[in-house]
Amino acid sequence: MAEVQTAESKGKQKHAGKKKKKRIAIRIDMTPMVDVAFLLLTFFMLTTTMNKPQTMEINLPPAETKAEVAESNLLTLRITDDFRIFWNIGTEKPTTVEGTNKKEKLVALGKLLKDRNRANPKLITLIKVDGKAKYIDMVDVMDELNINDITRFSIAPMLDEDKKIIGTL
């Protein structure tokens, strides 16, 4: 509570009529203000969001350009809706990426991509994801490419022919 002691000292002054003013000690209880300050502090500390969302940058070739790529330089990744990953180079027969769960498959995929890119630096990765797959599947694959520093990739829609090749149709 605020205690302002002025009444007593004022009376004295009148009586004495001295030139020198007496210093008045004012004591204000700061507790409520500090309480409020700390309350606000906790509020701002809890509501503040320090991390901004991350983003993944994608560069796609414009729609009109048709790039000619040698078959041996093209690695096609096909991802099915139940997250089986098929890969092949050129017109080879597709092989699956082995793994018991999604995480293992992604790790295996990363390793595979790294090895293949080391073997052939001109390799271009083409990603075809089934339309019924989830968005997270595609992001996970893209993430694996980003981690392994593979910047030369493109995205193409999964056509019926692709489904025939991997035997899901």
Next chain:
Amino acid sequence: MAKTKRVGVKIDMTPMVDVGFLLLTFFMLTTQFKPQEVAEVILPSSHSVFKLPDSDVMSVTVDKAGNVYLGFDAQPMREAIFGPQGKLKAGMQVELKDLGRLMREARIRNPKLRTVIKGDRESDYAVIQNVMEILQKENITRFNLVTDLER
């Protein structure tokens, strides 16, 4: 037995209060309130460390059900594209067939616009693929996918 005498302990709280106020000012000045969202979206996680740009953002949000929303961070842009009723909303639901046209209009107004896709992790890839095809047709070949940091 002698009664233990109560000792009045007085602690000077001033330094603590000082630090408290310092922190309070810091948090008050640095805090940024979450921008309002068009739709509830659970972002997929990735290891990417690119930060979302602060301004000139055009976002295409795809929610779990496959609805597509177009949003802008700048209020004048929202008013120009969606009319006065869209000014205060972060974005509006759009049909896929209108998306290309609206994005073209927006990019004519502000060529510096950066396009980001905010997709729900559970949304069908087909919708995202359609959006990306539209982007490609509109010659937006560089865009960003908004993700959360992988834990």
